[in-house]
Amino acid sequence: MIMVGAWERYWFKKAPLFDLGFVRLVVVGVELYHLAMLRPRAVFGQLAALPDFLYSPVIAMRLLTLPLGWGYRPSADAMVVVYWLTLAAGVLAFVGYRTTLSLIGFTVGSLFLQAFEYSFQEVHHAEAIVKIALLMLALSPAGGALSVDDLLRRLRNVDRGLRIPSDPLSGESRLARWPLLVVRWVFALIYLSAAFHKLGASGFDWMNGWTLQYYVLQDALRWGRSVSGSGSAYAVEPGLGVWIGEYHTVATVASWVSILFESTFWILLVVPRLALLALPIGVGFHVGIYLIQRAPFLSFVWLYAVFVPWSEVFRKSGQWLARRISPPVLRYDPLSAPSVRHATLVRYFDWFGITGLRATPPAEEGAGANVLP
Amino acid sequence: MLQVAASFDLFPLLFSRPSNVFWPFINYPMYRFARYEGAVIERFRVYGQTADGSEVEVTPPDLGLNFRKFQDIAIGALRHQDMPLVEAFAEIYQRKTGTRLVRIRLERDGPILTRNGLEPGKRVQLAAVSLRAR
Numbered sequence: 001m002i003m004v005g006a007w008e009r010y011w012f013k014k015a016p017l018f019d020l021g022f023v024r025l026v027v028v029g030v031e032l033y034h035l036a037m038l039r040p041r042a043v044f045g046q047l048a049a050l051p052d053f054l055y056s057p058v059i060a061m062r063l064l065t066l067p068l069g070w071g072y073r074p075s076a077d078a079m080v081v082v083y084w085l086t087l088a089a090g091v092l093a094f095v096g097y098r099t100t101l102s103l104i105g106f107t108v109g110s111l112f113l114q115a116f117e118y119s120f121q122e123v124h125h126a127e128a129i130v131k132i133a134l135l136m137l138a139l140s141p142a143g144g145a146l147s148v149d150d151l152l153r154r155l156r157n158v159d160r161g162l163r164i165p166s167d168p169l170s171g172e173s174r175l176a177r178w179p180l181l182v183v184r185w186v187f188a189l190i191y192l193s194a195a196f197h198k199l200g201a202s203g204f205d206w207m208n209g210w211t212l213q214y215y216v217l218q219d220a221l222r223w224g225r226s227v228s229g230s231g232s233a234y235a236v237e238p239g240l241g242v243w244i245g246e247y248h249t250v251a252t253v254a255s256w257v258s259i260l261f262e263s264t265f266w267i268l269l270v271v272p273r274l275a276l277l278a279l280p281i282g283v284g285f286h287v288g289i290y291l292i293q294r295a296p297f298l299s300f301v302w303l304y305a306v307f308v309p310w311s312e313v314f315r316k317s318g319q320w321l322a323r324r325i326s327p328p329v330l331r332y333d334p335l336s337a338p339s340v341r342h343a344t345l346v347r348y349f350d351w352f353g354i355t356g357l358r359a360t361p362p363a364e365e366g367a368g369a370n371v372l373p
Numbered sequence: 374m375l376q377v378a379a380s381f382d383l384f385p386l387l388f389s390r391p392s393n394v395f396w397p398f399i400n401y402p403m404y405r406f407a408r409y410e411g412a413v414i415e416r417f418r419v420y421g422q423t424a425d426g427s428e429v430e431v432t433p434p435d436l437g438l439n440f441r442k443f444q445d446i447a448i449g450a451l452r453h454q455d456m457p458l459v460e461a462f463a464e465i466y467q468r469k470t471g472t473r474l475v476r477i478r479l480e481r482d483g484p485i486l487t488r489n490g491l492e493p494g495k496r497v498q499l500a501a502v503s504l505r506a507r
Contacts, residue, residue: 049437053461054446058396111397118396122441128397132376186376193380193401202407214408214486221414221484222440246490 015177018169018311018351020137021145023180024103025094026305027133031110032090034127034299040083041076047117048076054120061115064108074116082112096147103138110134126297132186133303136179145171151348158341163334165343169311169353181269183306188266195262207259209252217245219293241292261285268307275307318352331360408486413494416483417448421466421474429472436465451479451500463504476503 055073057065065072074082086109092102111131118124143149145168154166198206205211220241244250261281268278282304286297321327332343347355378384379398385391392400419431433443450458463474478501484491 046437051461051465053458054442058394060396115396118393120442121446122439123393123396123399125399125401125403128399131397189376189380190401194403196381197400197402197405201402201405205407205409206405208407208409210410210412210486211404211406211408214412214414215404217484217486217491218414221416248488 011178011181012174013177014172014174015180016169016309016311017141017144017150017171017173017176018146018314019309020140020142020173020176020179021096021147021150022310023133023183023305024096024099024137024142025146026302027130027137028090028094028103028106030299030302031106031130031134032087032094034130035083035087035090035110035113038083040080044076044079044083044116047120048079050120056121057119058115058123060111061119064112064115079113079116082109086110086113096143096149099143099147099149100138100141103134103142107131107134107138126295126299129183129186129190129303130299133179133183133306136182140179141173141175142179144173144176145169151345154344154348155341158337158344163340164359165330165332165340165347165357167353168348168351169315180306183303184269187300187303187306188269191262191265195259198259199263207252207255209248209255212251212255212258213245213248216241216251216292219295220245223294239292239294241294244292257281258285272307279304279307314351315353318354321352322354325354327354327356329356329358331358334359410487412486413481414483414486414491415481417444417499418480418482419448419451420478420480421463421472422476422478423472424475431466431474431477435470436462437469448479451477451502454500454502456502459502460504474504476501478502 052073055071057071057073062070065074086106089102089105089109092098093106111134114127114131150171157166202211220239224237224239261278265278265282268274283301286301289295290298330343330346333339343357347357375395375398378387379392379395379400382392382400384395384398384400420428421431422428433440433447436443436447438447446458447462449455450462459477463477467473479499480496481499482496483494485494
């Protein structure tokens with residue numbers, strides 16, 4: 001029973017919906033950006049032109065197209081239609097309108113598009129955790145904050161008689177913690193998997209310096225200044241890695257740092273305070289890999305958002321700001337529903353909570369120039 | 374649980390299928406093999422011999438592939454002498470360029486990693502296959 005209680009408390013302790021809502025903005029924003037950068041006709045046209053013998057659908061693709069047959073292969077036109085529908089669902093999921101439905105649509109669409117691309121015997125790793133994060137958000141109350149849905153709910157509460165403009169950072173749920181925890185654990189498992197394979201295949205030889213030099217030089221020669229996987233390989237201009245890759249000692253130290261980082265990242269889940277140390281190292285790790293090897297794992301950096309207690313960060317930043325500036329005062333008339341509605345609307349975008357609220361009936365304040373109608 | 378199974382390569386054990394098939398729940402084995410001083414930073418080149426005896430370099434766009442697919446699938450087929458696959462690619466080449474190949478060979482070159490930096494490596498022929506007349 002104690003174990004069950006601890007398990008429940010770990011996953012389902014009340015947590016701020018703001019944190020979940022903020023992560024929704026980040027994850028959906030990153031995925032939307034990624035999709036918006038695609039030229040759907042070109043991308044799906046090229047894939048559709050590949051011969052049938054290369055088509056080997058991943059399980060996700062088979063499941064998503066199951067009603068159409070186990071090995072169904074969609075046409076380029078169908079993929080372009082799915083692309084635009086996914087993009088539309090993504091915009092709704094980002095602003096948080098009908099959030100659960102739009103998030104489900106966006107997640108399924110994103111999975112489908114990516115699974116199709118990966119059904120031609122070429123799978124990459126950087127996008128997987130983004131899709132898993134989307135999946136978790138779609139199953140959670142991710143629209144409970146920072147969303148049109150939430151704003152409309154707060155405005156409806158005013159119509160029902162609430163006379164205080166609500167705090168956008170308020171709102172907690174027992175279901176707001178687990179999705180973020182799942183993504184944190186997936187991070188830990190990904191890094192552990194990377195360390196497990198390196199040490200399993202090569203033991204301590206992996207940190208001999210030559211190994212990292214080899215891969216850095218290989219990628220730098222192969223991709224030049226293009227992002228890995230894009231453009232034609234073996235560009236005329238080699239990348240930054242050709243210079244860095246010459247330094248054996250640097251490579252040896254970097255190998256040890258990489259292995260230590262990957263094999264110990266999971267400790268962050270047990271000791272969350274270590275985030276202050278681990279996340280900057282992780283950012284440096286992925287940005288370094290991107291610059292030197294051109295491997296685009298920057299989505300990992302964005303997804304580190306799941307480790308940050310955003311409501312606390314905004315609240316504390318707001319307190320810090322309020323001590324240094326003269327905070328604006330939002331006056332409203334608690335007897336007037338339209339005034340409270342307007343104040344609720346304005347306050348909704350004050351994530352730092354620096355706006356002071358003052359209930360001021362116009363008659364008492366005289367001119368009432370600052371009083372919302 | 375899915376990511377645990379993926380991370381530690383349990384999917385191939387449980388389902389006899391490669392981990393990649395279970396995307397987005399996959400393993401992360403990239404760059405896992407140790408390398409040592411003297412390693413050749415491999416670059417592969419594919420050459421096709423046409424019916425008139427001349428030789429042409431076969432590049433990824435000639436087969437409608439990107440670099441990764443070219444390297445992993447087309448070159449993989451040549452290295453493993455997977456003839457049905459090699460012939461299928463030769464057919465694509467013929468369709469795209471109008472040139473029929475009668476023989477394909479795979480070469481490896483690339484610099485050598487040494488204490489004094491990169492040194493030029495030798496060209497080595499890894500495979501050569503003759504194609505059936507179609």
